[in-house]
Amino acid sequence: MPQSPIRKLVPFAEAAKNKGITVYHLNIGQPDIETPKAVLDAVRHSDFKILEYSHSAGNESYRKKLVEYYSRVGIQLTPEQIIVTTGASEAILFGFLSCFDIGDEIIIPEPFYANYHAFAVSTGVNVVPVTSGIETGYALPSMEEIEKKITSRTRAILICNPSNPTGYVYTQEEMEQLRTLILRHNLYLFSDEAYREFCYEQKHFSAMYLKDVEENIILIDSISKRYSACGGRIGAFITKNTTVLDTIMKFAQARLSPPSFAQIAGEAAADLPEDYFNVTKAEYKKRRDLIVKRLSAIKGVVCTNPGGAFYVMAKLPIDDCDNFCKWLLKDFSYNNQTVMLAPATGFYETKGLGKQEVRLAYVLNCDAINAAMDCLEKALEQYPGSV
Amino acid sequence: MPQSPIRKLVPFAEAAKNKGITVYHLNIGQPDIETPKAVLDAVRHSDFKILEYSHSAGNESYRKKLVEYYSRVGIQLTPEQIIVTTGASEAILFGFLSCFDIGDEIIIPEPFYANYHAFAVSTGVNVVPVTSGIETGYALPSMEEIEKKITSRTRAILICNPSNPTGYVYTQEEMEQLRTLILRHNLYLFSDEAYREFCYEQKHFSAMYLKDVEENIILIDSISKRYSACGGRIGAFITKNTTVLDTIMKFAQARLSPPSFAQIAGEAAADLPEDYFNVTKAEYKKRRDLIVKRLSAIKGVVCTNPGGAFYVMAKLPIDDCDNFCKWLLKDFSYNNQTVMLAPATGFYETKGLGKQEVRLAYVLNCDAINAAMDCLEKALEQYPGSV
Numbered sequence: 070m071p072q073s074p075i076r077k078l079v080p081f082a083e084a085a086k087n088k089g090i091t092v093y094h095l096n097i098g099q100p101d102i103e104t105p106k107a108v109l110d111a112v113r114h115s116d117f118k119i120l121e122y123s124h125s126a127g128n129e130s131y132r133k134k135l136v137e138y139y140s141r142v143g144i145q146l147t148p149e150q151i152i153v154t155t156g157a158s159e160a161i162l163f164g165f166l167s168c169f170d171i172g173d174e175i176i177i178p179e180p181f182y183a184n185y186h187a188f189a190v191s192t193g194v195n196v197v198p199v200t201s202g203i204e205t206g207y208a209l210p211s212m213e214e215i216e217k218k219i220t221s222r223t224r225a226i227l228i229c230n231p232s233n234p235t236g237y238v239y240t241q242e243e244m245e246q247l248r249t250l251i252l253r254h255n256l257y258l259f260s261d262e263a264y265r266e267f268c269y270e271q272k273h274f275s276a277m278y279l280k281d282v283e284e285n286i287i288l289i290d291s292i293s294k295r296y297s298a299c300g301g302r303i304g305a306f307i308t309k310n311t312t313v314l315d316t317i318m319k320f321a322q323a324r325l326s327p328p329s330f331a332q333i334a335g336e337a338a339a340d341l342p343e344d345y346f347n348v349t350k351a352e353y354k355k356r357r358d359l360i361v362k363r364l365s366a367i368k369g370v371v372c373t374n375p376g377g378a379f380y381v382m383a384k385l386p387i388d389d390c391d392n393f394c395k396w397l398l399k400d401f402s403y404n405n406q407t408v409m410l411a412p413a414t415g416f417y418e419t420k421g422l423g424k425q426e427v428r429l430a431y432v433l434n435c436d437a438i439n440a441a442m443d444c445l446e447k448a449l450e451q452y453p454g455s456v
Numbered sequence: 457m458p459q460s461p462i463r464k465l466v467p468f469a470e471a472a473k474n475k476g477i478t479v480y481h482l483n484i485g486q487p488d489i490e491t492p493k494a495v496l497d498a499v500r501h502s503d504f505k506i507l508e509y510s511h512s513a514g515n516e517s518y519r520k521k522l523v524e525y526y527s528r529v530g531i532q533l534t535p536e537q538i539i540v541t542t543g544a545s546e547a548i549l550f551g552f553l554s555c556f557d558i559g560d561e562i563i564i565p566e567p568f569y570a571n572y573h574a575f576a577v578s579t580g581v582n583v584v585p586v587t588s589g590i591e592t593g594y595a596l597p598s599m600e601e602i603e604k605k606i607t608s609r610t611r612a613i614l615i616c617n618p619s620n621p622t623g624y625v626y627t628q629e630e631m632e633q634l635r636t637l638i639l640r641h642n643l644y645l646f647s648d649e650a651y652r653e654f655c656y657e658q659k660h661f662s663a664m665y666l667k668d669v670e671e672n673i674i675l676i677d678s679i680s681k682r683y684s685a686c687g688g689r690i691g692a693f694i695t696k697n698t699t700v701l702d703t704i705m706k707f708a709q710a711r712l713s714p715p716s717f718a719q720i721a722g723e724a725a726a727d728l729p730e731d732y733f734n735v736t737k738a739e740y741k742k743r744r745d746l747i748v749k750r751l752s753a754i755k756g757v758v759c760t761n762p763g764g765a766f767y768v769m770a771k772l773p774i775d776d777c778d779n780f781c782k783w784l785l786k787d788f789s790y791n792n793q794t795v796m797l798a799p800a801t802g803f804y805e806t807k808g809l810g811k812q813e814v815r816l817a818y819v820l821n822c823d824a825i826n827a828a829m830d831c832l833e834k835a836l837e838q839y840p841g842s843v
Contacts, residue, residue: 070553073709104507112717113500120687120721122484125463140520155542155689158711164579166457170542171558187710191553193580300507302542302689309770322460323574324545329687330499330717334507357772 070190073416074183078303081398082409088404093433093441096394097411098233098379100432102297102352104334105345109338123329125321127153127305131332132284133307134339141343142265142279144288149456150309152317153327153335157263157291157304158184164244164306165192165289168257174222175259178210180382180416180423182233182261197223203384203426206373209234209243215250225287226250227255231264231273234416234428235382236357241274248279256285263291264378266346269354271376279422283309289351294333296338296345301331353379356431356438363442364429367449379431382413388454390414390427401448408441408448457577459506461570461802465759468785469796477789477840480820480828483781483796485620487819489684489739491721492732498724510662510716512708513554514540514692516654518719522692528730529652531675537696537705540714540722544650544678544691545571551674551693552579554604554703555644562646565597567769567803567810569620569648585805586783590771590813593760594622596630598684602637612644613637618651618660621803621815622769623744628661635666643672650678650691651765653733656741658763670696679718681766683725688718740766743818743825750815751816754836766818775841777801777814788835795828795835 075096080376082092109233127131139146140160161184169175177185179198189196197218201207206392209215211300215226226247231238239247251258260276288307293299306317357374360381364372369386387393390412413426431438449455459497462483467477495719513519514756519535526533541547548571556562559581564572566585585607588594596602602613618625626634627818638645648664663673693704744761747768751759756773774780775797784794800813818825836842 070703070706070710072706076709099509101506103505109504109507113502117496117502118490119488120496120685121720122486122686155709155715159542162711171580184710184712187706191579191707191710193558299509302713302715316457319457319459319574320578322463323457323571323578324549325543325571326687326689328542328715328718329690330721331507331715334717395549430678 075411075445078398078409081395084400085407089405091406092392092398093402093406093408093437093444095429095431095433095441096411097099098294098299098430098432099299100294100379101346101434102349104297105338105341108296108298108338110333112310115333116222120329122326123332125326126318127151128328128336131336138339142275146307147445150307150314152306152314153332154304154306155218155327156293156302157261157289158188158290160304160306161188161261162191163317163320164259164289165189165194166320167286167313169194172222173224174220175225175227176215176218176223177227177418179418180207180234180413182229183415185227186418189262194417200419200422202233203371206381207232207237209239209246210274212246212250215445219254223254223256225259227259227261229261230276231268231377233264233378234236234377234380234411236373236380238268238271238376239274240271243280244274244276249316251285252282257287258285259287259289261289263289263294264401265381266295267350268377269357271351273377289315291414292335292338296341298331298334302328302332303331303335309362317440353431356435357381359435360429360431360438360442363439367446369449370434381429381431383429384425385427386449386456387425388456389424392454393452394427396452399450401451403444403447406440406444413436457574458539460787462798465781465796468782472785472794476792478793479596479785480793480795480824480831481603482816482818482820482828483798485681485817485819486686487681487684487766488821489736489744491684492725494728495683495685495725496816497686500583502720502781506645507716508718510713510719512713513705513722514538514714515719518723522721526606529662531662533694535537537694537701539693539701539708541691541693543680543689543715544648545575547676547691547693548575548648550704550707551580551646551676552576552581553707554700555674556581556611559609560611561607562614563602563605563610564805566686566805567594567621567800567813570802572614573805574835578643582609585807587806587809588762590769594619594769596626596633599633599637606641610641612641614646614648616648617663618655620623620651620765621798621800623765623766623767624758625655625756625763626661629637631661631663631666638672639669645672646676648676650676650681652742653762654737654766656737656744660764672697674700679725683728685718685721685725689715689719690718690722698771727817728799738757740818741763743822744768746822747816747818747825747829750826754833756836758769768816768818769813771812772814772836773843774812774839776811776835776841780839781814781837788838790834793827793831795831812816
């Protein structure tokens with residue numbers, strides 16, 4: 070089991086803070102945006118007497134509310150097609166346990182969310198990467214390239230849309246290409262859509278929109294980012310494939326139930342006015358525009374203009390991002406401030422890739438982003454491994 | 457992956473309820489005892505603005521409170537030796553993932569909590585049962601019998617103390633025997649002590665009390681039963697073995713954090729006055745005394761007088777407990793009431809064992825227990841498969 074590529078830097082961040090240095094955390098997807106008051110109040114105003122197990126699939130009342138939410142984004146479901154999980158993390162774990170045997174393969178476009186690898190290791194599944202690059206904005210690799218990776222052990226393709234770490238939003242055309250592939254080779258398509266509501270220009274095209282391929286589609290979801298409710302640990306595993314649902318339920322029953330308090334929060338969140346997303350999205354878009362502008366203005370830095378989520382990948386004029394990110398915390402400060410970034414090597418399965426890239430999460434307000442970019446600009450001037 | 461042996465009866469219980477029949481749920485460990493108000497109020501009076509990820513090991517403030525709780529029960533720990541998990545379920549899963557390779561073996565005295573099997577299946581670990589019987593009150597099998605089961609792949613022994621499903625409380629002598637075994641064969645001892653506070657006569661002897669064997673001991677714990685807080689999904693993985701802790705942390709980081717709301721509840725629970733357990737324990741003891749008296753008075757029924765937890769196993773004069781438990785829900789009622797029990801076959805790894813046994817959870821008040829026992833008495837008179 071590999072160590073989390075981001076969290077291994079935590080001790081250096083703690084040491085910097087102990088020296089009195091302000092650390093801007095652009096390394097992790099923990100937004101500074103407040104959880105909607107109505108969502109927290111639903112928990113605070115609850116009046117039950119016993120904190121009981123919920124249904125293993127989650128409270129029916131919550132699943133019914135989720136049906137309404139999904140209907141609003143054009144996805145028609147029944148409550149039985151939704152299994153509430155302890156974060157998207159558990160949904161991924163259950164999916165791998167249910168759909169794969171040990172030694173099976175899953176194709177994932179890299180760079181990808183590092184914990185997919187962790188859940189694959191946990192379940193004995195082999196991740197087969199197909200590389201996307203900054204020069205195409207991390208678009209989906211060609212059908213031919215993906216097809217070259219398919220073997221007799223391939224069971225699924227996994228995408229994150231919009232993508233963590235790249236912010237890329239898959240087009241309808243790309244989604245249709247994936248549909249062709251999974252039909253041709255009888256694969257599952259796992260689609261992690263935790264960032265669905267944060268698309269800044271194009272409309273999100275869900276894997277659930279694909280026609281006549283219902284048995285193959287697995288939707289992974291989470292309230293963590295959507296409502297700034299990361300600590301609730303509420304996600305969902307969604308499919309119309311009843312065989313998969315039956316198997317998932319066995320794993321869901323073994324762990325008894327998802328957390329009860331945060332299901333109340335999730336239920337309230339599904340009732341938030343549409344305006345909530347407009348306001349939140351506008352804030353993230355403002356931050357994206359700022360961070361992209363600032364990054365692009367730094368000499369030698371290349372970055373994309375990500376269409377969704379709240380991440381941007383940047384290619385820096387450095388020798389090694391792991392060294393650089395550690396150096397930022399250990400040896401650098403500017404006006405007694407520094408910035409914590411996520412080295413991109415942790416997002417690539419292929420060894421040696423991503424050494425010049427970092428991921429920046431624009432989860433802090435514009436003042437903090439400006440201060441962090443000031444630090445980054447100075448740091449690149451001073452870093453001994455600049456190239 | 458097997459289906460939960462208890463939960464597969466749920467549709468029959470639902471059908472009975474739809475017919476207007478009252479079902480007494482002695483089948484599952486969901487107490488009717490109220491969650492302490494102070495515990496729920498701690499969550500309701502919280503005033504944070506963002507429902508953030510906690511530390512992957514759990515909030516430090518909560519782990520410090522747990523250190524105080526464990527100190528009061530004679531277990532000396534540091535916060536770093538405690539990893540807060542999403543229920544004891546996740547602690548077991550993490551333990552199996554961290555301590556075992558695929559194909560490794562774990563010895564568990566049967567009958568045992570059915571979900572241990574589920575987590576073993578999830579992680580590719582083989583459960584090797586060693587059988588205990590109702591005639592000894594489900595005491596620990598002899599050293600010789602356990603030792604016969606040890607192979608080159610054996611990595612651990614797992615006990616639940618007090619035991620779910622038997623209510624058996626392991627004696628200090630038995631614990632010392634386990635110590636000898638794990639030292640001799642270099643095994644881990646997993647000790648699930650979720651029911652620690654519910655011992656009715658003898659004092660609980662924790663695996664953490666064993667001397668000079670710190671590297672081998674893994675404590676699994678949970679607030680679910682202790683504080684009637686099952687829906688919180690807060691447990692703990694505890695060990696003094698730093699190598700194991702380092703590995704567990706990787707899995708903990710991959711799933712980001714345990715639920716935030718219920719950690720607040722857990723922290724408040726650790727501050728409850730000692731009197732809370734006295735009152736709760738007295739209530740469970742009263743129920744145990746009643747259910748044992750009622751069971752013993754039914755012709756042909758054999759039961760133990762369990763020393764802890766809130767379960768009792770009973771051997772019934774029936775052909776097949778799975779049929780009987782289904783029949784109780786499907787074909788029987790008395791005064792428009794019936795009882796739901798857990799067939800013991802689900803608690804035995806060895807096929808064919810437990811066919812005449814059931815587990816009864818005395819999680820309902822004395823009136824409900826009396827009514828349920830009236831049902832059981834009548835049912836055994838009418839059941840076509842009575843022997």
